[in-house]
Amino acid sequence: MKFSVFIYSLVLSRFIVSSSDYCEGSSKGSVCSEESMQVSRNLLQxxxxxxxxxxxxxxxxxxxxxxxxxxxxxxxxxxxxxxxxxxxxxxxxxxxxxxxxxxxxxxxxxxxxxxxxxxxxxxxxxxxxxxxxxxxxxxxxxxxxxxxxxxxxxxxxxxxxxxxxxxxxGIPYFTAYRALILRAKAKAGQKVLVHGASGSVGIASVQLAKAYGMTVYGTAGSSEGLKLVSNIGARSVFNHKEPGYTDKIMEATDGLGVDIIIEMLANVNLQKDLELLARGGTVAVVGNRGNIEINPRLTMVKETSIVGVLFPPGAEEEKQQVNAAIQPGMEQGWIKPVIxxxxxxxxxxxxxxxxxxxxxxxxxxxxxx
Known part of the structure; x- marks a missing residue:
């Protein structure tokens, strides 16, 4: 009986010591926290x-x-x-x-x-x-x-x-790639506006567009956000809370507008987006929280398009495509998620x-x- 108890204690102690592996990557940098010890106890239970x-x-x-x-x-x-x-x-x-x-x-x-x-x-x-x-x-x-x-x-x-x-x-970069490459069909040399670029999908969109050879413009609602968007690769940044910011975007594009807009809040910005598009341009709607009235004639005059973005259930081939595209970015450093x-x-x-x-x-x- 004593021998059995000794063996059990030895196995248990080795199991708990091994739980230090779970502490890797901890934001606190501890070798083995009380939380990870709790994980070990929970595994036994x-x-x-x-x-x-x-x-x-x-x-x-x-x-x-x-x-x-x-x-x-x-x-x-x-x-x-x-x-x-x-x-x-x-x-x-x-x-x-x-x-x-x-x-x-x-x-x-x-x-x-x-x-x-x-x-x-x-x-x-x-x-x-x-x-x-x-x-x-x-x-x-x-x-x-x-x-x-x-x-x-x-x-x-x-x-x-x-x-x-x-x-x-997962969701931010897969969504950004689908919006930019698969839905908006963006190409190197085009001008891309990320409307709401300081969030997780916005950051991913800026990094991907820059890596694929596009000229990137971004908006944010604070000075900190503008600095962040500029630091991750946007050529020009604009505060979307300031009156007349869309006029500044048009000035930055020599009055031609942008080819692609990645839109994070369509119920607020879609009408503005249609005004900002260049001829043949596309708005890719990533986020929306309500209704908005737009003038459809704007799509006729410049033959522009509005496309929705949502990964369909399954879509296994597309997920593997996105992963193949972003893995080099993670390894080489041009994809850097911001927490x-x-x-x-x-x-x-x-x-x-x-x-x-x-x-x-x-x-x-x-x-x-």
Whole structure:
């Protein structure tokens, strides 16, 4: 009996010591925090901490649960130990129950995250335990210590990026690439305006457009935002809260307008966008929060187009295309996600308030797990 207890204690101690691996990439830089020790204890108990919604409502509906079952990956799925999770506006709509899709309750928010592969299903071929990864989408939600994702929604995270930056890759950069390259058909040499360039998708759009040889103009709503957008590669920046800023954009383009506009708030800016477009130009609508009245004649006179942007369900070939395009950028340094603010899991409700507030946005909001 004493021998059995000794063996169990030895195995347990080795398991807990190994949990220091989970502390890599911690924003606090600690070798092994109390939180990671809790992860080790939870693994033995097959439970984890997670932020969940038990009833639709406001930010207060986000509840911090400490005894959630760790999900088990199926044959083509991967269990990821989450280090950081991105916060997206759509998650606030889902939390409220006002989105066209209503998740089953209790529900864990979150799709894009970054961390380490903990376990793989029997048919997974691209990854192994210990790999650094980021996700575009998850099955079980990413506001949790562990999440399950389909293999095709998991991608390699180069060592050049932190886990927090990895949590800014999935939805922002995939959306920006789809808007710019796949929907707007942007080409080298064209003029691109990113309307709302200091947020996570805006930053991604500026970096991609510059890397692909386009002339980039960007707007932001604060001096800090303008400085950020300029630093990441925009030729000229404009404060979209100042009267007459669209006149300044036209002046910067010698009165010709821009070829492509990546629009983050169409219900406010779409009419202005149509006035700013050059002949044959395109507005790619990434974000919208209401209705707006526009003059369709503007599209006729200059034969311009308005296209919506939303990754369709599946779209496996396109996701692989985007990943192939952005991996070199992460490795070579021309893709550098900007983190605006970090939150703990217990601060998820504040993150939801901030992501849809009217305050100027500066980079990606992430929850550090």
């Amino acid at each position: 097959a439970t984890m901490r997670a932020v969940r919604v038990h009833a639709f409502g406001g930010p207060e509906a986000l509840r911090f649960d400490t005894d959630v079952a760790i999900p088990e990956p199926k044959e083509k799925q991967i269990l990821v130990r989450v280090h950081a999770a991105g916060v997206n506006p759509v998650e606030t709509y889902l939390r409220q129950g006002t989105y066209h899709i209503k998740p089953a309750l209790p529900w864990t928010p979150g799709n894009d995250c970054a961390g380490l592969v903990e376990k793989v299903g029997g048919e997974v071929t691209k990854f192994k335990p210990g790999d650094r990864v980021f996700t575009y989408k998850t099955v079980s939600g990413s506001y949790a210590e562990y999440t399950v994702a389909n293999e095709n929604d998991v991608f390699n995270l180069p060592s050049e990026l932190s886990f927090q930056q990895g949590a800014a890759m 605006g603010k970090e939150y703990t899991m217990k601060e998820a409700s504040q993150a939801h308030e901030d992501v849809i507030s009217n305050k100027p946005t500066l980079g990606r909001l992430v929850i550090v797990i």
